[in-house]
Amino acid sequence: MEEIPIIISDQNSKLFGILRTSASCKKLVILLPAATGTRIGPQRIYVQIGRALVEENIASLTIDLPPNGDSYDVELKVFQGTYKEKLTQHYKNYLDKITGYLNSNYSFEEYILLSISVGCIPVLYYSKLNNFSRVILLSPNHLSDEVPKINKKNLKVYLQKVFKMSTWQKIFTLNLNLKKIKSNVFASSQKKEKGKSKQGTDYLLNEAKLTSQGNILNIFGEKDHALQKNQLFWQNYVQKHKYSFYTEKLVSGADHSFFGWSFKIEVCNLIVKWLNQENEYLQDEKIKY
Amino acid sequence: MEKVFYRTRQSNGNFYKVFLHLHKPEKGNGKAFVFLNPFFDEKKRVQKFYATTARELGKIGFTVIRFDYYATGDSSGELFEMDYIHCMDDISNVIDYLVTEQKLSYISFLGIRMGASLACDFAKKDERIKELYLIDPVLEGKKFLLEQRIRRKAFHKLNKMLEVPGTVEINGESYEDHQGFLLSDSLIENINKVNLFHSFLEEKKLNIFSVDFFNRKQLKKIKESFDKDNLVEYIEAECGPFWASLETVNTSSLTKLIIDHVEKF
Numbered sequence: 001m002e003e004i005p006i007i008i009s010d011q012n013s014k015l016f017g018i019l020r021t022s023a024s025c026k027k028l029v030i031l032l033p034a035a036t037g038t039r040i041g042p043q044r045i046y047v048q049i050g051r052a053l054v055e056e057n058i059a060s061l062t063i064d065l066p067p068n069g070d071s072y073d074v075e076l077k078v079f080q081g082t083y084k085e086k087l088t089q090h091y092k093n094y095l096d097k098i099t100g101y102l103n104s105n106y107s108f109e110e111y112i113l114l115s116i117s118v119g120c121i122p123v124l125y126y127s128k129l130n131n132f133s134r135v136i137l138l139s140p141n142h143l144s145d146e147v148p149k150i151n152k153k154n155l156k157v158y159l160q161k162v163f164k165m166s167t168w169q170k171i172f173t174l175n176l177n178l179k180k181i182k183s184n185v186f187a188s189s190q191k192k193e194k195g196k197s198k199q200g201t202d203y204l205l206n207e208a209k210l211t212s213q214g215n216i217l218n219i220f221g222e223k224d225h226a227l228q229k230n231q232l233f234w235q236n237y238v239q240k241h242k243y244s245f246y247t248e249k250l251v252s253g254a255d256h257s258f259f260g261w262s263f264k265i266e267v268c269n270l271i272v273k274w275l276n277q278e279n280e281y282l283q284d285e286k287i288k289y
Numbered sequence: 290m291e292k293v294f295y296r297t298r299q300s301n302g303n304f305y306k307v308f309l310h311l312h313k314p315e316k317g318n319g320k321a322f323v324f325l326n327p328f329f330d331e332k333k334r335v336q337k338f339y340a341t342t343a344r345e346l347g348k349i350g351f352t353v354i355r356f357d358y359y360a361t362g363d364s365s366g367e368l369f370e371m372d373y374i375h376c377m378d379d380i381s382n383v384i385d386y387l388v389t390e391q392k393l394s395y396i397s398f399l400g401i402r403m404g405a406s407l408a409c410d411f412a413k414k415d416e417r418i419k420e421l422y423l424i425d426p427v428l429e430g431k432k433f434l435l436e437q438r439i440r441r442k443a444f445h446k447l448n449k450m451l452e453v454p455g456t457v458e459i460n461g462e463s464y465e466d467h468q469g470f471l472l473s474d475s476l477i478e479n480i481n482k483v484n485l486f487h488s489f490l491e492e493k494k495l496n497i498f499s500v501d502f503f504n505r506k507q508l509k510k511i512k513e514s515f516d517k518d519n520l521v522e523y524i525e526a527e528c529g530p531f532w533a534s535l536e537t538v539n540t541s542s543l544t545k546l547i548i549d550h551v552e553k554f
Binding site: 016072160166 | 333
């Protein structure tokens with residue numbers, strides 16, 4: 001196995017990753033972090049998966065998603081639309097650079113995208129847009145187009161600030177910007193606007209026109225808090241978009257990020273087994289821990 | 290200029306491939322920083338801060354090396370092979386690289402948490418290290434391990450993962466499983482030995498930064514106990530313990546504090 005550190009750069013961006021390959025590898029799995037993750041994945045799971053794949057003659061690329069890890073590029077906020085639309089464009093921008101680099105420097109026959117959690121939907125869109133035949137999704141969340149009434153992330157940040165001296169100083173000197181706090185926490189609920197030609201909206205509307213011949217492998221953790229909701233979403237999604245083959249696997253005892261040595265091994269084994277098989281539909285199967 | 294590469298070291302007939310990330314300035318000032326990672330999942334959460342701070346140091350002429358200890362990050366080896374002795378050997382390997390290949394002799398460490406503790410332990414024995422920048426060093430290894438165990442218990446309880454065993458056996462050896470990070474008996478023993486109260490550094494310039502409110506009293510005590518020659522600076526930063534946060538934390542204020550401090554001296 002060769003582990004090749006790579007830098008994909010242009011005037012305003014640099015993406016850092018590791019390509020793991022050997023002379024006999026013709027296919028490549030690109031392992032993409034979730035929105036706040038780094039290229040090694042939760043508890044280094046991506047490194048483990050990447051190395052296991054090379055043993056099966058499948059190359060892998062792990063690469064930091066900006067602005068996390070070592071990579072940098074334009075930030076999410078420059079894109080238009082809802083959070084889902086922004087995230088999708090952000091991943092597209094990032095994946096265009098990656099696939100552009102790979103096409104110029106290597107000659108892999110097939111790209112298979114893999115992501116986790118909130119990275120899954122944008123990665124799936126990209127896969128469909130580029131007619132990739134297979135996608136692997138770990139603990140895929142569903143992303144709503146609706147803006148939640150309360151921004152929980154910002155609320156958490158403000159709650160943490162309650163314990164800081166500087167916050168109380170602002171309160172006692174009447175320097176706290178309540179208007180700003182209110183607008184950051186209480187976003188008004190809005191549905192996706194139809195017919196408006198924003199870049200992100202156009203991109204997602206096209207999804208309905210894309211044919212979905214690809215195969216999806218979804219791996220969930222049994223103890224994932226949102227398991228039922230996510231499973232239901234994906235089963236409906238796959239039916240609606242007429243995916244050829246959809247395989248769902250459940251890792252018994254595992255949480256959303258598969259935190260645990262044996263869970264990581266199980267995830268590696270499931271991925272390798274699925275990639276090695278011919279295109280066929282498999283029944284749901286519970287994997288014993 | 291940034292360069293990413295592997296460097297192999299040899300020890301007892303075995304080869305260990307370590308991942309390095311070099312930040313080389315356009316115009317160097319003859320000085321270098323080696324960044325030392327914290328342990329386990331904390332490494333992932335400080336990576337962005339390290340990358341940003343390394344780039345800022347590069348703008349003012351410092352060469353910076355970041356690396357992954359053997360069996361962590363992108364270095365070779367399985368997680369269960371992580372060992373304190375390997376970490377020390379990796380640090381030595383990086384210092385050798387800076388001295389022999391980059392021709393730099395003024396070397397400082399920047400470490401966070403266990404990285405800061407390792408920095409102190411290594412610097413005790415190596416004259417080449419001139420200055421240390423320590424961000425909330427782990428003062429007592431026993432306490433650190435206790436925190437990890439409590440955190441694991443809380444995690445399993447919160448997620449109703451009550452059947453997950455706390456240990457894993459691989460090739461006849463038993464390891465503590467901390468949500469996928471495996472701790473060998475040897476690693477546990479060496480972490481338990483970490484105690485900065487008993488042996489702090491003398492004759493080295495120490496800059497201690499604190500972002501953890503609950504650690505500040507002890508770090509102030511360290512300064513009072515060990516600052517015989519006025520070589521210990523203690524600085525409080527505002528950004529909070531970002532190595533423990535699941536969300537992205539803005540650490541730009543800490544980066545600025547470090548750069549200001551480096552430029553001042």
